[in-house]
Amino acid sequence: MSAVTVPHTVKARHEYRGMRTAEHYFDVPLDHFGGAGGETITVFAREYVSAEHSEREAAELPWLLYLQGGPGGRGNRFATLGGWSKAAAKDFRILMLDQRGTGLSSGIDRNTLPLRGIDADQAAYLTHFRADSIVADAEAIRHALGSAPWTIYGQSYGGFCALSYLSFVPEGLREVLITGGLAALKGTADRVYQATFNRVAARNAKYFNWYPEDRAAVTRVAGHLRSTEELLPDGERLTVERFQMVGSFLGGNTRVDALHHLLEDAFVSTPGGDRLSDAFLEQVAGLVSRAGNPLYALMHESIYGQGEATDWAAWRVLQDFPEFSPDAPEPLLTGEMVYPWYFEQDPALRPLRNVAQLLAEKSDWAPLYDPDRLALNSVPVAAAVYSDDIYVDRELSLETAAAVRGLQVWESADFHHDGIADDGEGIFARLLGMTRSVRY
Structure with missing residues (x-):
């Protein structure tokens, strides 16, 4: 060079x-x-x-x-x-x-x-x-x-x-x-994500040991989202898998306790029953959108690509870790992973879903x-x-x-x-x- x-x-x-x-x-x-x-x-x-x-x-x-x-x-x-x-x-x-x-x-x-x-x-x-x-x-x-x-x-x-x-x-x-x-x-993106999922699972366990009440809080929010439509400030639905993205807080000592503060006022009582609070939805909105850095979602797996297609590695490896599934009875929170549904549920990414698929399929990435x-x-x-x-x-x-x-x-x-x-x-x-x- x-x-x-x-x-x-x-x-x-x-x-x-x-x-x-x-x-x-x-x-x-x-x-x-x-x-x-x-x-x-x-x-x-x-x-x-x-x-x-x-x-x-x-x-x-x-x-x-x-x-x-x-x-x-x-x-x-x-x-x-x-x-x-x-x-x-x-x-x-x-x-x-x-x-x-x-x-x-x-x-x-x-x-x-x-x-x-x-x-x-x-x-x-x-x-x-x-x-x-x-x-x-x-x-x-x-x-x-x-x-x-x-x-x-x-x-x-x-x-x-x-x-x-x-x-x-x-x-x-x-x-x-x-x-x-x-x-x-060396190795494929799959190797990276096998290690990453294990680390994130351990971090979930440590967090729920610090804040045992938050295990119930996460389960309650997930169950609520399966049965009740809750909309983010941009009008998009908050799904269980998008909610799991708040696990980004787990990636730091200076931020991890903020997750507890987010969860403690998730619900409010309304005439129609308990609903997620506007304050909670406003905070979550900033965590589940890639509007500010779409390259993160588009290019993330390519940083592990060297001579082979990454092919949505995190999504494939997740199948080996059912505890992270949004359908799990007590789903764990996720970390840095990027999944194909990002490009369906995030309005900032939706127009780029075909481009993301082409990048996931690219098999001739140069060595880094x-x-x-x-x-x-x-x-x-x-x-x-x-x-x-x-x-x-x-x-x-x-x-x-x-x-x-x-x-x-x-x-x-x-x-x-x-x-x-x-x-x-x-x-x-x-x-x-x-x-x-x-x-x-």
Whole structure:
């Protein structure tokens, strides 16, 4: 992969709450691997610098590229520097990337995709929105900024992208920090979801042990939804399977207790009997729609696709875990999985269901990692692995860590997938220190 020269403009600069920002726009190839002269798209990134540094000092700071979780998650919008960003801003200029297709980077949703043409054209377009293309964008941006090899920090899916970066253009990297994001380098998507369902089931059991009354609450809501039509604020029906999506709360220590607060006032008494409260339905609506990040649903399983069709892996593997079935007497809550019915029940996804099916059937996904090159890695890498992470399995993470030469692991049972929301400053400092302690 060779970096191309891309046009770069800075459209606005601001200073507020102890930081300075600059808004960068880059015109990058849609297809980095198809030769020169093709279509371009826009990629946006926002620079954050601590106001404690003078402009002259800041200009000499090295860059740190932050790769957000996802797929389909835009870069964080900071109101102030805090947590990991506060720690990083002491020594770096932070570049917060809107990965292609998200935020201000040539965004993708049900309204814009039809501009590409028929369903097959839309699916073909989306094949350029995986980690390999994100890495190629990043390397082109690094050259456009005139940066030396830079530090990258990948959270969750951002860690997957970091492994792709190490695989294809390690010469662009000074050091790599990863939190909750060591992807499986081999095997199918089915292998990932077998592990994931087991983790989510264990997390359900732990949660219901903390809040025993919530086992009855979840069962009651599910039973109610089977017999009574309840509509979300957008007029769409809340089904049992959509309700199970509130299990996204289980993926973090900073959010898990909020699930209890959601469930405790699920019902209200009405002249027609008990119904789900407006407050409950309003909160659930924000958890069961992908209107804000449709790429997550469209591209999620493709991040595990390497040379084979994913074919709705999570939906197929679920059949081995009947306790997650919406028809189960006491259904468990789900996690990150994406199912084909998303594209039937979510109005933001419904127009894209044929495109999603084409992506699920695609059987020639290019490799996202180079195990041979990773085995020879010479870039310092440190990764936080969370023992009970329901999104990125511990055993698969440690298997990957062992396959990357020199990768240092810090494993913790004190944090969950959202560890950097708990103690981002401490975690960042620890991982950076680990990379700085070893040089090849």
